[in-house]
Amino acid sequence: MFPVIRGALPGAPHPQPPSGDDIRPSTLRRTLPTAVTAAAALLALAPGAQAADTLPSGRLFTGKGAFGAVTNIDYSAVGVCRNLPARAWSFDVLAKNDVDVFFNADCRKGAPDKTGDLYYRTGTFGAGDFPWAAVSYRVRPADE
Numbered sequence: 001m002f003p004v005i006r007g008a009l010p011g012a013p014h015p016q017p018p019s020g021d022d023i024r025p026s027t028l029r030r031t032l033p034t035a036v037t038a039a040a041a042l043l044a045l046a047p048g049a050q051a052a053d054t055l056p057s058g059r060l061f062t063g064k065g066a067f068g069a070v071t072n073i074d075y076s077a078v079g080v081c082r083n084l085p086a087r088a089w090s091f092d093v094l095a096k097n098d099v100d101v102f103f104n105a106d107c108r109k110g111a112p113d114k115t116g117d118l119y120y121r122t123g124t125f126g127a128g129d130f131p132w133a134a135v136s137y138r139v140r141p142a143d144e
Contacts, residue, residue: 056095058122060088060137064129073099078139081107087133093122098140103132 058073059066071084075097083105093099101120103112110116112132120130121140 056097058093058095058099059091060084060101060134061090061092062086062088064089066090066092066127073137073139075139078141081136081138083136084134087135088130089133090127090129091122091134092127093124095124096142098123100138100140101130101134102136102138103130103134105135107136107138 056073056075058075060071060073062068062070068089069086071086071088073093073095074080074082075095078097088101091099091101099122100107101122102108103118103120104110104114108115109119111118112135120134122128
């Protein structure tokens with residue numbers, strides 16, 4: 001029969017709950033945009049909430065992790081290609097429409113300065129970083 005040990009093993013460090021000093025800035029950069037988007041979604045779904053006040057919402061950021069200058073996605077121009085005023089490296093989206101993001105001007109598919117079939121679709125609810133700097137975008141019709 002094996003002895004039963006209750007609690008921490010002798011000589012083992014006791015686990016401590018994380019303190020505010022243990023939260024790394026890199027963790028905040030990765031989780032903050034998602035948390036903000038999720039909170040906005042919950043507010044939109046709350047009883048009595050006005051969905052028109054929160055939807056659609058989409059932003060493109062000049063830095064990774066939703067940092068830097070912001071360009072708001074123009075959801076009123078469905079199907080229209082928009083060239084960005086500055087290259088975008090990340091996004092957050094809460095909308096009924098997908099957004100196709102391109103790494104070349106004028107919504108040309110392909111890797112930067114190359115032809116091909118590469119582009120990025122944001123989906124309707126999410127946040128993240130692009131593999132290359134985004135240069136243009138197009139809002140897709142909601143029924144596609």
